[in-house]
Amino acid sequence: xxxxxxxxxxxxxxxxxxxxxxxxxxxxxxxxxxxxxxxxxxxxxxxxxxxxxxxxxxxxxxxxxxxxxxx
Numbered sequence: 001x002x003x004x005x006x007x008x009x010x011x012x013x014x015x016x017x018x019x020x021x022x023x024x025x026x027x028x029x030x031x032x033x034x035x036x037x038x039x040x041x042x043x044x045x046x047x048x049x050x051x052x053x054x055x056x057x058x059x060x061x062x063x064x065x066x067x068x069x070x071x
Contacts, residue, residue, distance in 0.1 A: 011037060 018033035039048035 007041075011040070 014033050014037055018030045018037070021027070021030035021033065036045065036048055039045045
């Protein structure tokens with residue numbers, strides 16, 4: 001069995017978490033979790049992680065500005 005099709009206990013826990021988020025109306029987190037699980041299933045989880053990292057880096061200035069406003 002190759003790595004990209006292997007589902008482990010973490011995948012099942014993440015899917016349960018995504019389902020719970022969806023049922024509670026936490027759709028944004030559910031989408032992120034489902035997108036990760038789907039990308040992992042087809043072997044694109046590294047690219048998905050890179051995209052998330054780039055997104056986080058691009059938002060750092062806005063996050064820092066917001067923290068300064070609160071202080």
